[in-house]
Amino acid sequence: MKSPSHFKKDYYGGALMVLVGLGATYASVQYRLGTLAHMGPGFFPCAIGVLMVVCGVLIAASARSDTAPAAPAVGHAHGMPDMRGAICIILGVLAFLLFGEYLGLLPATFAIVFISAMGDRSNSWLQALLLSLAMMAVATIVFWWALQLQLPLFKWGA
Amino acid sequence: MMQSLQDLWFGFGVAFQGSNLMWSFFGVLVGNLIGVLPGMGALSAISILLPLTYAMHPVPAILMLAGIFYGSQYGGAIGAILLNLPSHPPHAVTCLDGYPMTKAGKGGTALGITMICSFFAASVGILVMVFASPLLTEIAFKFGPTEIFSIMLLGLLAGSTMSRGSPLKGVAMTLFGLLCGIVGTDVNTGSFRFSFGVPELSDGLELVAIAMGLFGVADFLLNVNRMKVITANTSLRIRDMRPSWAEMKEAFWPMVRGTGVGTLFGAMPGTGPTITTFIAYALERKISKTPEKFGTGMIAGVAGPEASAHSKTQVDFIPTMSLGIPGDAVMALILGALLIQGIQPGPQLITEHPDIFWGLIASFWIGNVILIVLNVPMIGVWVKLLQVPYRYLFPSAMFFIAVGVFSTQNNLFQIWEVLAFGLIGALLMALDFSVAPIMLGFVLGPMVEENFRRALLLSRGDMSIFVTRPISGTFIAFSALLLVGVTWSAWRGKKRGKPQESIAEEVLASAKIPAQQISQAV
Numbered sequence: 001m002k003s004p005s006h007f008k009k010d011y012y013g014g015a016l017m018v019l020v021g022l023g024a025t026y027a028s029v030q031y032r033l034g035t036l037a038h039m040g041p042g043f044f045p046c047a048i049g050v051l052m053v054v055c056g057v058l059i060a061a062s063a064r065s066d067t068a069p070a071a072p073a074v075g076h077a078h079g080m081p082d083m084r085g086a087i088c089i090i091l092g093v094l095a096f097l098l099f100g101e102y103l104g105l106l107p108a109t110f111a112i113v114f115i116s117a118m119g120d121r122s123n124s125w126l127q128a129l130l131l132s133l134a135m136m137a138v139a140t141i142v143f144w145w146a147l148q149l150q151l152p153l154f155k156w157g158a
Numbered sequence: 159m160m161q162s163l164q165d166l167w168f169g170f171g172v173a174f175q176g177s178n179l180m181w182s183f184f185g186v187l188v189g190n191l192i193g194v195l196p197g198m199g200a201l202s203a204i205s206i207l208l209p210l211t212y213a214m215h216p217v218p219a220i221l222m223l224a225g226i227f228y229g230s231q232y233g234g235a236i237g238a239i240l241l242n243l244p245s246h247p248p249h250a251v252t253c254l255d256g257y258p259m260t261k262a263g264k265g266g267t268a269l270g271i272t273m274i275c276s277f278f279a280a281s282v283g284i285l286v287m288v289f290a291s292p293l294l295t296e297i298a299f300k301f302g303p304t305e306i307f308s309i310m311l312l313g314l315l316a317g318s319t320m321s322r323g324s325p326l327k328g329v330a331m332t333l334f335g336l337l338c339g340i341v342g343t344d345v346n347t348g349s350f351r352f353s354f355g356v357p358e359l360s361d362g363l364e365l366v367a368i369a370m371g372l373f374g375v376a377d378f379l380l381n382v383n384r385m386k387v388i389t390a391n392t393s394l395r396i397r398d399m400r401p402s403w404a405e406m407k408e409a410f411w412p413m414v415r416g417t418g419v420g421t422l423f424g425a426m427p428g429t430g431p432t433i434t435t436f437i438a439y440a441l442e443r444k445i446s447k448t449p450e451k452f453g454t455g456m457i458a459g460v461a462g463p464e465a466s467a468h469s470k471t472q473v474d475f476i477p478t479m480s481l482g483i484p485g486d487a488v489m490a491l492i493l494g495a496l497l498i499q500g501i502q503p504g505p506q507l508i509t510e511h512p513d514i515f516w517g518l519i520a521s522f523w524i525g526n527v528i529l530i531v532l533n534v535p536m537i538g539v540w541v542k543l544l545q546v547p548y549r550y551l552f553p554s555a556m557f558f559i560a561v562g563v564f565s566t567q568n569n570l571f572q573i574w575e576v577l578a579f580g581l582i583g584a585l586l587m588a589l590d591f592s593v594a595p596i597m598l599g600f601v602l603g604p605m606v607e608e609n610f611r612r613a614l615l616l617s618r619g620d621m622s623i624f625v626t627r628p629i630s631g632t633f634i635a636f637s638a639l640l641l642v643g644v645t646w647s648a649w650r651g652k653k654r655g656k657p658q659e660s661i662a663e664e665v666l667a668s669a670k671i672p673a674q675q676i677s678q679a680v
Contacts, residue, residue: 031349036619036621037618048333048340052337088382089382089556096573105561117550120382139561143561147210151568
């Protein structure tokens with residue numbers, strides 16, 4: 001997959017930091033700022049917000065065009081994540097939240113493991129099913145029985 | 159001196175108590191297990207098991223966390239040497255010579271050398287800790303809010319600028335972490351900040367949720383369907399793990415030098431373990447009579463970095479425990495675990511909780527022995543475990559994360575936080591930010607703010623107090639020097655027309671190993 005150049009990434013990254021910084025500054029001036037000697041609750045977050053804006057501007061300003069396309073930096077030089085995998089993981093977490101709230105631990109466990117496992121293109125539905133069943137056993141024995149997790153195995157409604 | 163030895167003796171008494179010993183063993187075992195698994199490092203291991211400590215007594219809790227830490231670190235070396243897969247960033251450099259040794263049929267020897275080096279280095283690190291911590295504590299008692307703020311500022315700056323990647327982005331991430339730390343109730347006035355009317359946020363964000371989101375979910379989001387399928391055809395016997403006398407001799411000085419590097423860097427708050435191992439490797443290459451042979455399976459290339467990683471691990475606990483300033487994200491998590499237990503790390507820790515401090519130190523030694531005893535017979539199991547496919551691993555880990563976070567407060571709300579931080583982490587990593595400084599900022603944030611406010615309250619709003627008080631002024635001066643140095647090197651890098659490279663990348667480039675190979679699992 002082609003990843004955007006460092007040049008663009010630094011622009012986006014800088015812009016994101018400016019945005020977050022501005023948001024924090026805006027939110028903190030709603031609280032009382034106070035004086036240096038008697039700071040209100042808004043003073044410290046406001047200062048951080050301003051610093052973040054400065055940081056973001058500097059990041060964008062120091063963005064460089066890619067002269068050498070080689071060697072991505074040590075660390076996370078990812079492009080876009082794989083959409084099917086990412087979406088399945090997110091859906092899995094949402095399903096855990098929903099099922100955990102209304103149906104109990106076992107349905108929730110099944111949902112998060114099965115849906116996440118289906119996100120991997122090399123997993124067949126049978127493998128995902130077996131894995132979810134195995135994790136349901138772990139959930140029952142380790143978490144519900146041994147660690148006394150405060151979530152019933154099955155329930156109906158909130 | 160005598161006092162320290164007596165205290166250490168007391169510590170052994172604590173660590174040898176049945177349940178403490180058991181939890182220590184459990185930590186080392188689980189840490190080792192998770193450390194071996196591809197794509198899981200100390201950070202994910204500790205985040206996943208952190209909820210377990212909520213219900214525990216503080217002493218076994220901290221012993222277990224420490225055990226997980228060095229257990230997973232050793233586990234990471236196994237993957238690096240046998241499969242060229244650094245699941246924990248500091249081991250990236252171990253791959254360079256460890257994997258060629260495996261290809262030459264000497265993988266067992268490399269593991270054996272690693273084991274000896276880690277034991278030696280940890281022992282030295284422990285000794286340094288025994289004698290340095292009380293001294294440091296004595297100094298730290300003279301610290302008021304002004305000094306604490308200044309040293310925390312230095313720690314935060316060092317942590318964000320000296321770790322991997324662009325220093326500017328590191329600072330931005332630390333600031334973001336500080337911002338996350340503000341969410342909740344303001345201690346001084348009691349007003350809610352950044353809680354957006356959500357009652358669950360009035361207690362602030364959950365440490366475990368942030369850690370699991372950033373180091374677990376975010377990684378999965380980015381790496382699913384991207385992790386290469388691993389096939390290992392190594393079979394290892396216990397006999398293979400004993401290095402020959404000649405090999406021991408070859409490893410000895412690199413081991414001593416590596417330990418020195420690790421100790422030095424451990425004492426500096428904010429320098430990450432990755433940098434430390436890369437410097438140890440670079441040093442060995444520089445000293446060696448045959449630098450061109452590095453990358454082809456040199457014992458020194460394994461012994462030096464591994465020793466440095468393990469001595470740093472131990473020495474890292476000094477600033478964390480005695481000053482309350484974590485050196486990296488793992489230490490930030492351990493600090494957070496202490497805070498959750500109601501224990502304030504800092505100069506008073508050693509006197510107020512001698513059982514925790516000295517018990518911890520003693521347990522390091524015991525844990526390192528357990529590590530050796532455990533790994534010799536278990537090595538075959540680890541090799542098998544390395545082959546657990548990622549496609550089974552991450553769905554199971556998602557379940558552990560969800561249940562683990564739920565159990566911290568018996569509330570599903572924290573899972574929303576995990577999801578949010580997973581998405582934030584993935585976005586930031588995709589934009590080439592390193593997320594580890596967020597942890598540092600988050601854990602230190604409340605303390606930084608409190609001390610900043612208190613110092614200015616005492617000086618009646620006079621900012622000059624930070625530079626006019628001698629100890630505080632020194633820290634501020636160091637911070638300024640650090641900023642100037644980082645800016646200078648970034649500017650020079652820009653003038654040369656190529657992206658500013660960290661030391662790690664320079665070493666990698668000179669070792670002629672494609673960075674891609676390493677960045678994959680890092």
